[in-house]
Amino acid sequence: MKITRLETFLVPPRLLFLRVETDDGVVGWGEPIVEGRAHTVRAAIEELADYLVGQDPLRIEDHWQVLTRGGFYRGGAILASAVAGIDQALWDIAGKVRGAPVHxxxxGPLRDRVRVYAGVRGDRPEAMAEQARQAAANGYTAVKLGSVQLPPLGPPSDVDAIVARMAAVREAVGDGCDVAIDLHGRPTVPLARLLVRELEPFRPLFVEEPLRPELSDQIGRIVEVTPVPIATGERLYHRTEFRPVLEGGVAVVQPDVSHAGGITETRRIAAVAEMYDALVAPHSPLGPIALAACLQVACSVPNFLVQEQTLGVHDLSWMDWLVDRDVFRFAGGYLDRLTGPGLGIDVDEAVVRELDREGHRFRSTVWRHADGSFAEW
Structure with missing residues (x-):
């Protein structure tokens, strides 16, 4: 069996899909993307295809080593994401060849179902509380909310606004539902230390990304002031980049299977985290291929905690990209383990090709502080 072609598809509103074809007719799908840099990742895959075409698709580990280490210059979000999508597609092929799901x-599976959480969005605490209440009513046992834009060191009202959101959501769902909060790397170190202490009374499942990734070596200063679990990792792409945050004492790591080198590297990151008694909550704000890959990881690592997902089990517009729209079966806050071969989903190729004709040029929003200076997203 040989790889014969790699094709990429720009899928609105902001995704990139990859199709890897073999001479035996077996096709694998992956989701390589850096949000806002889809065309750049597409170009990287075209370059990597020069090596892959003609190769045996089942030599996944060897290809991973060559693609990540075969050039003098290594690492970074673009290369790691391009390799991640290729890795997903090769595992999809490997499972299909063997007639078994990747896990x-x-x-073999370590669990029969995967706990997921719902995202709670908005600006007003009352609206966020209502979203959380509805999510709990729909069966979710965990929700996650975002914070507000933060200046480097702002007035007490900025902290109060975040606390008010957390308080409203906690009151809405009660103590029987977990509540996490994402700070998006916006706070400075002293502000993050203050925030986590203020959030303690609401007993968060975790506080996510209290610092931006370039301050990974400082995260221990946040951990040391609070018993609240600290989570991070969606913008870290290799197991070595997780070392400082694990040594700093984070309780939860959040590698993204479409950014952090695919299934191959995400499982290695989980293994490293296990050495530090840390849990894994994979980051996944993307599409159905990425979610399917995450579920394969979730079923194959012992220290899995909970899975992010933005497909929305009630949002059929996302499911239009799949032949079987019922493959993500949700009940009681969990998604059933995928049992189909490969990644366990069947992408509707005709729909994806039609979407690619429309394409997209999604770019991340640029945020600014009140004085006009750049603000962290």
Whole structure:
């Protein structure tokens, strides 16, 4: 069996899909993307295809080593994401060849269902509380909310606004539902230390990304002041980049299977985290291929905690990209383990090709502080 072609598809509103074809007719799908840089990742895949075409798709580990280490210059979000999508597609092929889901090829499932959480969005605490209440009513046992834009060191009202959101959501769902909060790397170190202490009474499942990734070596200063679990990792792309945050004492790591080198590297990151008694909550704000890959990881690592997902089990517009729209079966706050071969989903190729004709040029929003200076997203 040989790889014969790699094709990429720009899928609105902001995604990139990858199709890897073999001479035996087996096709694998992946989701390589850096949000706002889809065309750049597409170009990287075209370059990597020069090596891959003609190769045996089942030599996944060897290809991963060559693609990540075969050039003198290494790492970074673009290369790691391009490799991630290729890695997903090769595991999809490997499972299909063996007639088994990826997690069975990796040693068999460790769980029969995967806990997921719902995102709570908005600006007003009352509206966020209502979203959280509805999510709990729909069966979710965990929700996650975002913070507000923060200046480097702002007035007490900025902290109060975040606390008010957390208080409203906690009151809405009660103590029987977990509540996490994402700070998006916006606070400075002293502000993050203050925030986590203020959030303690609401007993968060975790506080996510209290610092931006370039301050990974400072995260221990946040951990040391609070018993609240600290989570981070969506913008870290290799197991070595997780070392300082794990040594700093984070309780939860959040590698993204479409950014952090695919299924291959995400499982290694989980193994490293296990050495530090840390749990894994994979980051996944993307589409159905990325979610399917996350579920394969979730079923194959022992220290899995909870899975992010933005498909929305009630949002059929996302499911239009799949032949079987019921494959993500949700009940009681969990998604059932995928049992189909490969990634466990069947992408509707005709729909994806039609969407690519429209394409997109999504760019991340640029945020600014009141004085006009750049603000962290």
């Amino acid at each position: 069975e090829v990796l040693g």
